Amino acid sequence: MSGPQEKDEKVNGETQKQKQPYGQYQIDIYTQALISGKTPIVTTDPNKLEQAAREAMSPQAFNYVFGGAGEQATMHANRLAFRQWKLIPRMLRPTMPRDLSVTLFGKTYDTPLLMAPIGVQAAYHADGEKGVAMACAALGVPFIYSTAACTPLEDVASAADLSINPAAESERAASTSSITIAAAPRWFQLYWPLDDAITASLLSRARVAGCEVLVVTLDTFTMSWRPLDLDAGYLPFAKGEGNALGFSDPIFRQKFAEQHDGGAVEDNVVQASRFWLGEVFSGHAHRWEDLATLRRLWGDRPIVLKGVLSVQDAEMAVKYGMDGIVVSNHGGRQLDGAVPSLEMLPEIVDAVGDRLTVLFDSGVRTGGDVLKALALGAKAVLVGRPVIYGLGVAGGEGARHVLAGLLADVDQSMGLAGVQKVAELNRIMLRRINYGGDVKSCL
Numbered sequence: 001m002s003g004p005q006e007k008d009e010k011v012n013g014e015t016q017k018q019k020q021p022y023g024q025y026q027i028d029i030y031t032q033a034l035i036s037g038k039t040p041i042v043t044t045d046p047n048k049l050e051q052a053a054r055e056a057m058s059p060q061a062f063n064y065v066f067g068g069a070g071e072q073a074t075m076h077a078n079r080l081a082f083r084q085w086k087l088i089p090r091m092l093r094p095t096m097p098r099d100l101s102v103t104l105f106g107k108t109y110d111t112p113l114l115m116a117p118i119g120v121q122a123a124y125h126a127d128g129e130k131g132v133a134m135a136c137a138a139l140g141v142p143f144i145y146s147t148a149a150c151t152p153l154e155d156v157a158s159a160a161d162l163s164i165n166p167a168a169e170s171e172r173a174a175s176t177s178s179i180t181i182a183a184a185p186r187w188f189q190l191y192w193p194l195d196d197a198i199t200a201s202l203l204s205r206a207r208v209a210g211c212e213v214l215v216v217t218l219d220t221f222t223m224s225w226r227p228l229d230l231d232a233g234y235l236p237f238a239k240g241e242g243n244a245l246g247f248s249d250p251i252f253r254q255k256f257a258e259q260h261d262g263g264a265v266e267d268n269v270v271q272a273s274r275f276w277l278g279e280v281f282s283g284h285a286h287r288w289e290d291l292a293t294l295r296r297l298w299g300d301r302p303i304v305l306k307g308v309l310s311v312q313d314a315e316m317a318v319k320y321g322m323d324g325i326v327v328s329n330h331g332g333r334q335l336d337g338a339v340p341s342l343e344m345l346p347e348i349v350d351a352v353g354d355r356l357t358v359l360f361d362s363g364v365r366t367g368g369d370v371l372k373a374l375a376l377g378a379k380a381v382l383v384g385r386p387v388i389y390g391l392g393v394a395g396g397e398g399a400r401h402v403l404a405g406l407l408a409d410v411d412q413s414m415g416l417a418g419v420q421k422v423a424e425l426n427r428i429m430l431r432r433i434n435y436g437g438d439v440k441s442c443l
């Protein structure tokens with residue numbers, strides 16, 4: 001069971017591939033149980049998924065993806081914010097066939113979900129970034145490659161493309177273009193190095209690998225205070241995990257060699273790790289004016305700023321010519337005590353939504369959550385921890401199951417809410433209810 005499958009249909013006498021609805025995955029689960037007695041490879045219950053991952057993964061790895069900053073106040077607040085908004089379903093309205101597609105930066109995507117950029121995925125399961133990217137490819141969900149990946153970008157891109165188009169490699173070899181025509185949609189997330197030459201090299205590689213959008217994370221120029229990692233002394237980057245993009249980059253390798261007597265990265269992983277961390281997590285934030293450098297290097301492809309939580313910064317993104325923003329507090333992993341992302345989404349949409357594309361991230365666990373964020377004005381929604389929990393439990397297949405389940409939940413929830421298309425979601429369908437009893441938090 002891996003989500004919506006393609007089936008052959010005759011259209012005007014010709015055979016065409018037609019995708020089954022994402023909601024079909026629910027029926028597939030019941031069918032598998034009835035016919036073969038097989039139950040899902042990973043639980044479908046979002047409240048039990050976290051515990052399943054805790055039991056399957058090493059304590060250090062689980063705590064790294066699960067944990068938040070400080071006392072986890074912002075992480076909990078992200079979930080509580082969703083519970084304060086309730087959907088108002090409409091009845092006796094057409095809901096079939098449902099259309100989950102969205103248009104972002106002039107391109108139509110099959111779903112309103114994006115796979116959030118999450119680093120160090122090989123720490124959670126050996127399938128790592130390749131497994132998650134292949135899961136996304138199978139379901140038509142754009143995979144956002146993280147600067148903190150354990151696998152070089154080119155390897156992840158190739159694995160994703162080949163998983164849905166076995167001829168992709170030969171087509172690439174026959175092409176006269178240096179730019180990959182991606183079979184699977186993918187974006188590139190940047191932890192912005194201090195060195196412009198290294199930045200230029202990373203962005204060049206991302207363009208060649210077929211990444212459509214640049215996502216620049218603004219809130220993680222330094223590490224936050226994370227007690228679960230501190231108590232275990234666990235920082236994967238310090239020993240080379242999550243540094244594959246830098247370690248495979250020719251300009252980074254050249255600069256490391258120049259400063260270390262011609263030594264190679266592989267000869268001194270600890271020193272190379274420190275050098276890389278000094279670039280991407282230096283503690284020094286870039287300035288708004290520096291965005292001109294990214295625009296020059298990235299060209300006319302879209303640039304999205306991730307980590308915007310204020311109207312003022314959203315206005316600055318417009319001023320400096322950005323194409324989009326992600327309203328995000330990094331899943332509660334950076335500034336503890338920061339506002340929940342969902343709390344800020346409506347006023348940011350009201351301020352700049354007609355001038356750039358507003359995306360949403362932080363705290364998403366269910367199909368209902370996705371609908372709420374879209375109804376509040378987000379054009380698409382990033383999902384992170386749940387898919388990684390699925391990865392930790394059952395590798396790439398587990399990630400695919402969680403993602404397919406979330407898409408089925410979105411599909412079914414749209415129908416139950418009386419919605420046929422994503423574009424029909426709006427604030428009229430929501431009611432904010434502030435009462436103290438609704439404090440249960442699904443993390």
